Amino acid sequence: MNCVIRTAFAILAFVSLGFAQQQMPSVTTIPPAAQGSPNFNAEAAADAYLALIPAQSKARSNAYFEGGYWLALWDFLYGSGIALLLLQLRWSAAMRNLAEKLTRFRPLQTGFYWAEYLLVTTVLGFPLAVYEGYFREHQYGLATQTFGPWTWDQFKGVLLSLVLGGVLLILLFGVVRRLPRTWWIWGAAVTEVFLIIVVLITPVYLTPIFNTFTLLNDPKITQPILSMARANGIPAREVYEMDASKQTTRISANVSGLGNTMRITLNDNLLRRGSPEEIEAVTAHEMGHYVLNHIYKDLEFDLIVAVAGFAYLRWSLSWCHRRWGAKWDVRGIGDPAVLPLVVLLGSIFFFVLMPVLNTHVRTAEHEADMYGLNASRQPDGLAQAAIHLGEYRKMKPGPVEEWIFFDHPSGYNRILDAMRWKAENLQAN
Numbered sequence: 114m115n116c117v118i119r120t121a122f123a124i125l126a127f128v129s130l131g132f133a134q135q136q137m138p139s140v141t142t143i144p145p146a147a148q149g150s151p152n153f154n155a156e157a158a159a160d161a162y163l164a165l166i167p168a169q170s171k172a173r174s175n176a177y178f179e180g181g182y183w184l185a186l187w188d189f190l191y192g193s194g195i196a197l198l199l200l201q202l203r204w205s206a207a208m209r210n211l212a213e214k215l216t217r218f219r220p221l222q223t224g225f226y227w228a229e230y231l232l233v234t235t236v237l238g239f240p241l242a243v244y245e246g247y248f249r250e251h252q253y254g255l256a257t258q259t260f261g262p263w264t265w266d267q268f269k270g271v272l273l274s275l276v277l278g279g280v281l282l283i284l285l286f287g288v289v290r291r292l293p294r295t296w297w298i299w300g301a302a303v304t305e306v307f308l309i310i311v312v313l314i315t316p317v318y319l320t321p322i323f324n325t326f327t328l329l330n331d332p333k334i335t336q337p338i339l340s341m342a343r344a345n346g347i348p349a350r351e352v353y354e355m356d357a358s359k360q361t362t363r364i365s366a367n368v369s370g371l372g373n374t375m376r377i378t379l380n381d382n383l384l385r386r387g388s389p390e391e392i393e394a395v396t397a398h399e400m401g402h403y404v405l406n407h408i409y410k411d412l413e414f415d416l417i418v419a420v421a422g423f424a425y426l427r428w429s430l431s432w433c434h435r436r437w438g439a440k441w442d443v444r445g446i447g448d449p450a451v452l453p454l455v456v457l458l459g460s461i462f463f464f465v466l467m468p469v470l471n472t473h474v475r476t477a478e479h480e481a482d483m484y485g486l487n488a489s490r491q492p493d494g495l496a497q498a499a500i501h502l503g504e505y506r507k508m509k510p511g512p513v514e515e516w517i518f519f520d521h522p523s524g525y526n527r528i529l530d531a532m533r534w535k536a537e538n539l540q541a542n
């Protein structure tokens with residue numbers, strides 16, 4: 114589960130679907146130091162799990178994940194460069210002029226401008242997107258798609274952005290023009306409602322655009338999961354499987370949607386590579402998200418971020434417009450040609466806020482881990498999942514590194530939590 118507001122901003126900026134992967138044998142054995150015994154020690158058990166990872170795999174995973182830190186910076190700088198280019202060369206103003214020639218209906222002008230903007234930024238952003246989403250993923254052995262299907266997925270993503278981003282921008286620019294003084298409050302409200310709708314429709318209408326979902330019919334897997342669901346007061350009657358292996362070899366699972374669209378989905382890589390204990394531990398983690406109302410809490414958090422973000426935009430947009438508006442031929446905040454500036458200021462906002470947003474998500478992930486341990490009672494299953502996830506996440510970062518860059522607890526901390534749980538529950542027996 115992700116911070117949905119970043120999803121919305123990703124729609125506004127440019128689309129890159131970060132699918133990735135690399136293969137490692139499924140860990141089904143418990144190392145001797147992690148097996149239950151009278152002198153069980155949680156730290157020693159966690160270290161024993163970490164020692165299962167071959168040095169070469171560890172080096173590769175660290176290189177991949179640390180490269181991601183730099184990519185976050187390059188993405189930010191590259192995107193900022195594109196935005197400044199569109200403003201300085203007055204391409205943004207030219208796109209607005211073209212939109213005005215095409216129609217006199219203002220909402221439609223915003224829509225046409227958005228289509229032009231999306232086309233230009235997708236083309237300019239393509240080299241970095243291809244490196245990041247295709248070549249780098251293959252370089253680390255994480256991707257399963259050839260270039261054709263990958264590009265087709267990107268194309269579908271751009272079309273989705275065209276529709277969703279178009280609707281959001283038409284609404285927002287309408288609000289700005291009608292409510293010149295209070296637009297930032299109403300803009301935050303419109304964005305929040307938009308996010309709620311996106312969360313609602315994502316599992317049913319959006320993810321099926323990229324992947325196929327099927328009902329999981331293997332009672333060996335579904336019976337313990339559904340039993341755990343009943344024991345935890347979760348109304349799920351079925352579990353879904355997703356063909357994630359179409360794009361990646363990563364294992365994952367997720368709980369998505371609200372109310373009736375809520376569903377638990379396991380990806381086929383988890384089902385193929387995970388032991389039964391691991392599958393139970395991962396599913397129990399996802400149930401934790403549901404029982405602890407993380408989707409609703411995320412939406413509350415997003416509302417706070419949206420209000421803060423729009424207040425910052427109100428101040429910073431006016432400031433920049435006073436200085437450079439004439440030079441860029443941007444008429445005002447209600448002029449669609451201001452969009453590259455909005456994206457630039459927004460990416461600064463989210464870049465600075467990255468540790469806060471990651472910490473929000475990581476805290477919820479930790480809660481789901483603890484809930485999942487109590488619900489599944491599979492500490493070794495969780496440890497094995499952490500090792501699988503460690504194929505693309507650094508296992509043992511420093512505390513500051515984890516605070517800034519990690520949107521899940523590090524693999525080492527997840528295993529340590531699981532082993533502490535195991536130590537306490539061994540004593541209780």
Ligand SMILES: [Zn+2]
Binds near residue numbers: 114478
């Ligand atoms: Zn989670």
